[in-house]
Amino acid sequence: PAPFPPDALGPNIDKMTMEIHHNKHHGGYANNLNKAISANAPQLDGKPLEQVLASNCAAVPEKARTAVRNNAGGHANHSVFWKIMSPDGGGEPGGELREAINDTFGSFAELKAEINDAGAKRFGSGWSWLVWDGTGLAVYSTANQDSPHMQSDVPVLGIDVWEHAYYLKYQNKRPAYLEAWWNVVNWPEVERRFAAAKSG
Numbered sequence: 001p002a003p004f005p006p007d008a009l010g011p012n013i014d015k016m017t018m019e020i021h022h023n024k025h026h027g028g029y030a031n032n033l034n035k036a037i038s039a040n041a042p043q044l045d046g047k048p049l050e051q052v053l054a055s056n057c058a059a060v061p062e063k064a065r066t067a068v069r070n071n072a073g074g075h076a077n078h079s080v081f082w083k084i085m086s087p088d089g090g091g092e093p094g095g096e097l098r099e100a101i102n103d104t105f106g107s108f109a110e111l112k113a114e115i116n117d118a119g120a121k122r123f124g125s126g127w128s129w130l131v132w133d134g135t136g137l138a139v140y141s142t143a144n145q146d147s148p149h150m151q152s153d154v155p156v157l158g159i160d161v162w163e164h165a166y167y168l169k170y171q172n173k174r175p176a177y178l179e180a181w182w183n184v185v186n187w188p189e190v191e192r193r194f195a196a197a198k199s200g
């Protein structure tokens with residue numbers, strides 16, 4: 001279940017988008033992941049997602065690799081996404097995360113501009129990320145449901161830029177969705193993820 005009711009992120013994320021996104025899209029990734037694992041990679045049953053995704057899914061048998069990459073990525077990415085949004089969200093990061101952002105990007109405004117830019121420029125479907133790469137923070141975009149875990153980075157914050165995340169309310173205006181998304185970002189959870197990633 002999502003950590004909030006489907007209408008809780010309004011007006012930034014509308015109720016119907018939340019219902020379809022959480023129940024149908026994320027639900028579909030989870031179901032299809034389970035099917036692919038049980039049919040073609042039962043040895044991965046119960047393994048942590050990070051481990052399944054590591055090194056471009058090196059542990060996954062080739063006949064299951066595309067299905068597992070897409071659906072384990074989708075499951076991992078959305079599992080982060082719901083938690084880093086909140087009806088009480090918005091504002092600016094604090095604590096050690098704020099200091100790290102200032103050191104790396106100059107300011108929170110600069111970080112936000114970089115993440116929005118990476119998301120707006122993603123051609124087709126994908127994500128825009130703030131990650132911990134083992135030594136510092138970085139911003140990049142991934143295509144489709146590719147996860148930062150595939151290259152051993154830890155997602156600290158990620159914005160879904162698939163059309164299914166915004167099209168009902170924002171239609172073709174992806175930059176408007178990206179701007180509005182920051183009104184629901186759950187900074188305490190993002191700060192917690194940063195601290196956990198940094199301490200390994």
Ligand code: MN
Pocket residue numbers: 021025078160162164165
């Ligand atoms: Mn999505």
